[in-house]
Amino acid sequence: MKNKWIEFLTGKVTVKVSGRGIERFLNVLIRNGLMIWNVKRHGTETITFTMRLNDALKIRHYAKERECSISFLRRAGMPFLFKRLLKNSGFLGGALLFLLIIMFLSNVIWGIEIKGAKPATEYQIRKELDKMGVKIGKVQLFVDNVEGIQRNLTNNVGNLTWVGVELKGTTYHLQVVEKKEPEKPxxxxxxxxxxxxxxxxxxxxxxxxxKMVDINDHVEPGQLLVSGVIGKEGQTQQVAAVGEVWGETWYKSHVELPLKTNFSVFNGQEKQKHSIIIGNLEIPFWGFGEPEFTEYEVEKNIKKIHFLKWELPISIGNETLRAREEMTRTYTKEEAENNAIELAKNKIKSGLDEDAIIKDEKILHKELKNGKVILDIHFKIIENIAVGQPIPKETPE
Structure with a gap:
């Protein structure tokens, strides 16, 4: 098997020799180190055999001395195949160019289908897709991946509850769920x-x-604020009490904030690496070597290569290495107190209605311990304290 591969790479020819003394001619070839095989006799003065291309170039010299005529019947191997390829290079180049064009067109966006959206919402989605570069005729390798498109649409198109993005071949399919219109009361x-x-x-x-209470009244949980029973005595009727009752309430918050904190930030330096991924094999072709910075985070993005409707086992990988620095933030005691108060306010607001207002705050206890500012803060909040309570049905006597 090894010899066959060598013969294919170096080339071989089938030679026809005619004349007298062809046996002596073969012996001369062998004595001079020329390798021959597949020797066949055709009559008394004709034989054929196979030999390497390099040896065939020397055979005419020996044939002249023996008065033999030589002709070459068949040629095989890489040199002749390469010669034929060069001869047909136009066809080969055209076929290769055709495949490259098909592969290129298979990785271009040719369609964007949006389902589940009203015309106005679809217009907003397509406008946002244009801003992201997701448009017909754009190469898929140069646009964001499916997760990125989905995230940007959800963040930037206000009336979307959810959008699913899927790439099938050369077409993006978007399934949209819009926010429901406010229901009737x-x-x-x-x-x-x-x-x-x-x-x-x-x-x-x-x-x-x-109304059952007035301004500046002190009320307890469960106390009646607005009655749903209206009318004069003996002519009353039950209605759904509707309104807002704003009251001053009180909360206490405990916060601890260190004077010194460590955190990581990006300093703007980054390095790009590109590679071709074939199965589990990754072959880099741009951005060799390690970055100049030592601390960094890696963001990897992989783009699939398509041929017509098929997804090839070949991908283009892009790695972004962003330099990261460890920073130390140090507060003065006054700065730590102010930040602790803001932290306590945000903590309080997270448990209140959106329309609640912080009226005042007062520090009840303050100390500096183990490198931390520790505060106990009392807050006065103005919020709607009214909540509906069904009126029990009257039972007949």
Whole structure:
């Protein structure tokens, strides 16, 4: 098997020799180190055999001395194959160019289908896709991956609840779920408004119902604020009490903030690496070597290569190495106190309604211990304390 491969790479020819004394001629070839095989006799003065291309170039010299005529019947091997390829290089080049064009066109965006969106929403989505470069005629390798497209659309198109992005061949398929329009107000059964926590009434707005408290009144949890029973005695009716009762409430927060904290930041330096990925084999072709910086984070993005509708086992990998630095932030005692107060405010707001207001704060306890500022803070909050409570149905006597 090894000799056959060598013969194919170096080339071989089938030689026809005619004349007298051809046996002596063969002996001369062998004595001079020329290798021959497949020797066949055709009559008394003709034989054929196979030999290497390099040896065939020397055979005419020996044939002249023996009065033999030589002709070459067949040629085989890499040199002759290469010669034929050069002769047909136009066809070969055209076929290769055709395959490259097909592969290129297979990695171009030729369609964007959007399902589940209203015309106005679809227009906004396509406008946002244009900003990201996701448009017909764009090469897929130069646009963001499917996860990035989905994330950007969700963040930038306001009336989307969810969008699914899928790339099939040369077409992006988007499945959209829009935010539902506000439902019509449901019919509220008769109810009262009662206090959900202890407070001092600071303001009131009653749309339906009868006020049962006044400004500056102190109320306890569960106390009736607005009654759903209206009318004169003997001519009453039950309605759904609607309104807002704003009260001053109180919260206490405990926070600890270190004077010195360590955190990581990107300093703007980065290095790009590109590679071709074939199965589990990764072959780099750009961005060799290690980066100049030692601390970094790696973001890897892989683009699949397509041929027509098929996904090839070949991908283009892109790695972005971003330099990272460890920073130390040091607060003065006053700065730490101010930041601790803001931290406590955010903590309090996270448990309140959006329209609640922080009226005032007061530091009850403050100390510096183990490199930390420790605060106990009292907050005064103005919030809507009214909550609906169904009116029990009257039972007949």
């Amino acid at each position: 449901e019919q509220i059964p008769p109810r009262n408004l009662v206090a959900k926590k202890k407070a001092i009434i600071s303001n009131m707005y009653v749309e339906t119902g009868k």
